[in-house]
Amino acid sequence: MKGGxxxxxxxxxxxxxxxxxxxxxxxxxxxxxxxxxxxxxxVSGGVTWDYFARFFTKRFYWETMVNSLxxxxxxxxLSAALGLPMAYLMRSVKIRGSSFLNILIVISYLSPPFIGAxxxxxxxxxxxxxxxxxxxxxxxxxxxxxxFAGILLVFTLQSFPLVYIYVSGALKNMDNxxxxxxxxxxxxxxxxxxxxxxxxxxxTLLASSLxxxxxxxxxxxxxxxxxxxxxxxxxxxxxxxxxxxGGDDGxxxxxxxxxxxxxLAMFFAQRILARRSTYAMTALKPMSAERAAGLRTIAAHGFxxxxxxxxxxxxxxxxxxxxxxxxxxxxFTGGYALQxxxxxxxxxxxxxVLNTYxxxxxxxxxxxxxxxxxxxxxxxxxxxxxxxxDTITMFPFIIPGSVLGIAFLFAFNSPPIVIxxxxxxxxxxxxxRRMPYTVRSSAAALGQISPSIEEAAVSLGASEMxxxxxxxxxxxxxxxxxxxxxxxxxxxxxxxxxxxxxxxANQTLTVSIYTExxxxxxxxxxxxxxxxxxxxxxxxxxxxxxxxxxxxxx
Numbered sequence: 001m002k003g004g005x006x007x008x009x010x011x012x013x014x015x016x017x018x019x020x021x022x023x024x025x026x027x028x029x030x031x032x033x034x035x036x037x038x039x040x041x042x043v044s045g046g047v048t049w050d051y052f053a054r055f056f057t058k059r060f061y062w063e064t065m066v067n068s069l070x071x072x073x074x075x076x077x078l079s080a081a082l083g084l085p086m087a088y089l090m091r092s093v094k095i096r097g098s099s100f101l102n103i104l105i106v107i108s109y110l111s112p113p114f115i116g117a118x119x120x121x122x123x124x125x126x127x128x129x130x131x132x133x134x135x136x137x138x139x140x141x142x143x144x145x146x147x148f149a150g151i152l153l154v155f156t157l158q159s160f161p162l163v164y165i166y167v168s169g170a171l172k173n174m175d176n177x178x179x180x181x182x183x184x185x186x187x188x189x190x191x192x193x194x195x196x197x198x199x200x201x202x203x204t205l206l207a208s209s210l211x212x213x214x215x216x217x218x219x220x221x222x223x224x225x226x227x228x229x230x231x232x233x234x235x236x237x238x239x240x241x242x243x244x245x246g247g248d249d250g251x252x253x254x255x256x257x258x259x260x261x262x263x264l265a266m267f268f269a270q271r272i273l274a275r276r277s278t279y280a281m282t283a284l285k286p287m288s289a290e291r292a293a294g295l296r297t298i299a300a301h302g303f304x305x306x307x308x309x310x311x312x313x314x315x316x317x318x319x320x321x322x323x324x325x326x327x328x329x330x331x332f333t334g335g336y337a338l339q340x341x342x343x344x345x346x347x348x349x350x351x352x353v354l355n356t357y358x359x360x361x362x363x364x365x366x367x368x369x370x371x372x373x374x375x376x377x378x379x380x381x382x383x384x385x386x387x388x389x390d391t392i393t394m395f396p397f398i399i400p401g402s403v404l405g406i407a408f409l410f411a412f413n414s415p416p417i418v419i420x421x422x423x424x425x426x427x428x429x430x431x432x433r434r435m436p437y438t439v440r441s442s443a444a445a446l447g448q449i450s451p452s453i454e455e456a457a458v459s460l461g462a463s464e465m466x467x468x469x470x471x472x473x474x475x476x477x478x479x480x481x482x483x484x485x486x487x488x489x490x491x492x493x494x495x496x497x498x499x500x501x502x503x504x505a506n507q508t509l510t511v512s513i514y515t516e517x518x519x520x521x522x523x524x525x526x527x528x529x530x531x532x533x534x535x536x537x538x539x540x541x542x543x544x545x546x547x548x549x550x551x552x553x554x
Contacts, residue, residue, distance in 0.1 A: 011465060016377055016385045019370060023392045025417070026428055030407035031260075031395070037253035037410060051254035061236065065258065068232040071148060072217040075155035079212045080205060082156065083163025086307055088197060090164075091171045093300045094289040101308045103540070108311035109161035110536040112493040112510060114221025115529050116154045118517050119314030120145060121226060122321060150226040155219070157311050159212045166208035170201040176288070210270040214263060218400030220496040221514055233259050234402045234496060241406050242500070249410070256403040263398040315533050322526035332523065340523035344512075345531075351505075352512040353531060359423065359508060360492045363430035368484050370431070371438030372476065376468065378439075379446050380454075390439075397436040401496025404429055408501060423506045429497045434487045438480075445479030446472070478546065485543045489536050 041048040055061045086105075090098055123130045124145035135142055145153060178200075182192045198205075220234040227235065233255060241252035292300055325337040344350065378390035396404065408429055413420040419428075449472060457467040495510040502511050509532045516525035 012377065012381050013385075015373060016381070016383075016389060019374060019377075020385060020389045020392070022370075023389065023432075026432055027392060027395050030404070030411040031399070033410045034253045034256050034403070034407045037250050038257045040250075042250060051251045052258075054251065055254060055258065061255075064231045064233050064236045065262075067148075067230055068217060068234075069262070071151050071155065071223075071230075071232065072213055074152055075159060075216045076209050076213045078152070078156040079160040079163050080209050082160040082307065083208070084167055084198070084201070084205060086160065086304070087164045087167035087171060088193065089300055089304060090289075091168060092289060093292050093297070095301060095304050098289070098304075101304060104308050104312045105161045105164055106540060107315060107533075107537055108158065108308075109165070110489050110493070110540060111158070111315055111529075111533055112221065112495060113154055113158045113215075113219050114225055114495060114510075114514065115318060115532070116158045116314040117150070117222040117226040118513070118522075118525060118529065119317040120150065120154055121517075122317055122522065123313075124150070146226055146228045147230040151223050151230060151232075154222050154226060155216045157314075159216060160307075161311060162212055162215075163205065163208045166204050166211075167201050170204035171197075174200055206270050206273055210266065213266055214398065214400075217259075217263060217266075218402065218496055220402050220499065221510075225514075225517060234400060237402055237406065238500070252406055253410070256406055259400055259403055260398065263400065267398050318526050318529040318533060321522065322530040324523065324526075326523035340527035344524050344527045352507050352509050352528065355423075355506050356492050356509040356532075359426055359430060359506070360488050362427050363434070363491050364484050364488050366427065366431040367434050367438045367487055368480060371435055372442045372473065372480060374435075374439050375442035375446055376472065379443055380451070393439050394436050396432045399433075401433060401494060401498075402500060404433060405497035405500030408497075420501075421503045421505075426498065426501050426506060426508075429501055430491045430494060433494070433497065434491055437490075438483055438487055441483030442476060442480050445476040445483075448479075449475050481546050482543055485539055485546065489539050492532065492535060 126144040223232040237255040323336050324332045325335040326332050377386040419425045454467050457471045513525050513528045
């Protein structure tokens, strides 16, 4: 018996060391290399501050940091200001079709932000439908929603669903007796929201706002498509690294270091604020939606329908325009046709759809296997190695996709490991990027399983490895599968790292959409975007089937 325990212990130790080594190679090594290139002169080999001095002394460069922070902070605040009341409204007031509205809000979140940017160009661009109507009706010369306003519009409407989803889950777990007690003491509706609801959901609001901040700050496609002269850091680092005349690796590395520093600062600021406002809640009497009357019900329904309609509008526009007849995919000529799908799905040597699905499936397989193992090791086999492993797996959470893509090319474009230009480097990048979410969701599922169940299996003669494979994993599986489905959606929607790592042989749907929009082939872009949107919707339906739920509240 002791020999068996020692064997299992050594096997778990070997797994810990192997996974830690893998993360050391594919996370720490690329990041250390980025740091090294940002401080070392490639000619003399000495330490230099020139790259950072160039960034902070030239207005063109440091202004992109200001732009990024301005649009990110504003989008985060607006997303919170929109998501919080929307969540409270849907939880407290009976809205007709609320289940359908909830699904539409989730669908709007699952699509990549840059698809929203493309759709709003179709509506409010220089030649957009709404732009032309407004200009002709009122005699205006509106030049389209570009720059800061356009980026903010896209990010807010695409990011508030994340706040909505998280806060809805928090409200679902809140004990409504606190609210009723305050009402009985004479506290009005606004007072109850300000003094009870908001403080209780503040940790969740901060956590969801952090996710919005990270997503907006790291997004490359939206400011590239709709920003025009309003440049942000992801756009700057991309243009510096992929410059037509030869990129500046050292300067690009310095920008990457600055971006990581900013996201780190935001991450720790959120952690500090969250610790100061943490509450434990038990929903003995959960909040339930009540019927409203008069102006209140009209205002509630109007607000819910308007916000949901604006959020889902980009997906509707994309699907609609994909069926319009066009002149070679560039100019819509009127009428309906399937030529956009013929030019994309059936084009010769076009494997974008197949590549997307293949990369997504392989990446999810890696994420699930490694994520479950890391969660198990960090929770059931606590030691110094596994604690370090748990910490390192969280690093990619704060690394923007473009930074990770550049770091991978620095690390794996020359010996001893040469995988640049292959599908393998994209699989590893996608897996590393989405690993933190799967580790946390797997740890949450594992936390609901009592260790006594595993101990009982061991006492009946099963080895620890057998217990893990035949008892623990099956019990974790529903939660893990649900998390894997949602991770799959984010993987197939990835653009920031894909645009740097892809080649023509492994081009994905997101890259195809982006390149078609840049070329002005809006019909083809709509067809690709529709395929991606339908895939996301089917994935959401699968999530509902697996979990048996009708929402993804956390």
